[in-house]
Structures are given as C-alpha cells and as structure tokens.
Amino acid sequence: MKPIESKAQIGGILFTFVIAGVGLLLASLPGFAHIGALATSILLAVIYRHFIGYPTTIHKGIQFSTKKLLRLAIILFGLKLNLDVVFQEGLGLLARGAGTIVFSIVVTMLLAKWLRANWTISMLLAVGTGVCGAAAIAAVSPILKSKEEDTALSVGIIALVGTIFGIAYTIIGPYLPISNVQYGVWSGLSLHEIAHVALSAEPAGEDALAMAFLAKLGRVLLLIPLSFLLVWWMRRKETKSSDSAAVAFPWFLIGFIAMSFLGTYVIGDVIPFPDTMEQGVSFITTYLLAMAMSGLGLNVDLRKMGSKTAKPLLAMLITSILLSGITLFVL
Structure with a gap:
C-alpha cells in the first residue's frame, strides 16, 4: 500500500473512531441513554454524511x-454469552426463544412479500427482531450479501423501534396482570436489543431483570445455528440462480463461539479475570461496534431512505406488535 493510501486509510479509521467517541458520550446523557451508543453513533454519521460529507480518499x-x-467486535461480543447459564437454567426459555425467531422471520417476510418490500432490508429487520437487534443484523449481513447502506438503515430502524417498544413496556408494565418475573420473561422474549431488555426490565426489580437477560441470552445463542442455516440457504439459492458468486463462510462466528466457550468455562475459573478487565473488554467491544456503526452510517443516503425502508419498517412494526401480544398471552 502506498504511503498516501495508508494515511488515508488510517484517517478513515480515526474518523469513525471520533464519531463513535462522540456517540458514546452522548449515549451517557439522559435523553440519549434510551437510544444507546450504537444507534447514536450511526445517527451522527448519517447526519454528518447528509449535511457535510467526507472526502472519498x-x-x-x-x-x-x-x-x-x-x-x-462480534467475536468479542461472544464473551457476554454465558453458555452455562443458558444450558442449565434456560432450556425452556431457549425453546421459546426459538419460537420468537421463527415467528419474527416468517411473519415479517410474509408481510414483506405482500407489501412488495425490499427483500434484504426486510430479512435483516426480521433477524434483528427475532434475535438481538443490531448485533444480529451485523452478523448476518455478510451472509445475506447486504449492501452497507441497507445494513445501516436496518440497524437504525431496529434501534428506533426497539427503543420505542422498550419505553412503552415500562409505561404499561405496572398495569399488566402478571408478576415481575413474568414481566421480565416477556421483555426478554419479545424485545429487540439487549439494551432494550435492560431498559424495560430494570424498573421491575432484580429478579425480573435476571429472567429478562436469561431469556434474551437464549435468543443470542440461537444466532449461531441461525447463521449457519442462512449460509446453507443462501448457497442453495445461489446454486439455483445464475449468480455464480459464492456465499462466504462467516468465519468470525467460529470466533464468537470460541469466545463464548472461553468466557463461560475458562476465563474466571481457570484464568483470573478481574472485574475491571471484564469491564474494559466490554467497553472495547461497544466502542468497536460503535465505530463499525459509524462507518455504516457514513454510507447512508437519506434521500433513498423513505422509498426503501417504509414498507420493510411497516412489516417489522406489525410483526413486533404481534410478537409482543402473543408472547404476553402465552406467559
């Protein structure tokens, strides 16, 4: 790589670093705390691209x-998934989480077909709704050969809708005829992001929050088999079509699995891992994700957003409402 090109590349990385830093700072403020660092970073990047732009170099x-x-970042995210807790205490919730994923994908894609919505954005939103929001969208976007703009738009939508639902849960939660623990399970099985689950369940107490996280962790775990299933499906789809481009195997998911195993059975038990180090890794993971979201946001053209996202958003919104209602009914 030539020196000028190398400096330009470093400049681009530093640019996303700065936007992500501002996003994290804003996310610590009361008004932005409900939105989260990832959504804030991508929002800042989109606005910057739209009004100022950046040099192509x-x-x-x-x-x-x-x-x-x-x-x-996705590999490091695996450290947050405690396999032992999921397998020992949440097998029932794991099965119900699988139901959430299947329902979200099937219903969203049926609605998208009926509405003639953009297929890629609809599928990304379906996976994000069923599994774990932005992280799931980021994980499957290479498998689905999603354009960066479509990925960024999907992340923004999932963050916005999830935040609205999370706040709505905290408002209606006290009036529902269910216990705090049941409320936690409901939040963990039906809300989009881990942050949204924390937002909605925390006011109901520690027991509700613990059950909410347990239900949500089961859905995160299911991202692994879902990704491999999507790889198989996309390769089969490409074989039947005239497109000869192969679907790349998502090797980073192997790293995700390895880090989940290390975080569950090695780190802390075999290898000492102080809380300060754990918090540091968590912060680095969030910062890297925020940098990635900033990069995605810089590729978004707001002029195209309305025409491309209106129908997928409607399909995802209807699915989210149905998911919340059905999950609450079967508690």
Missing part, C-alpha cells in the same frame, strides 16, 4: 471499520 479506512472491526 478516506473511504477505505471507513470500509475497514465497517467490515474488519465489525467482525472483531
């Missing part, structure tokens, strides 16, 4: 953050 650096750093 740093595009490669932005791409590096969008692709390479995103995969690294």
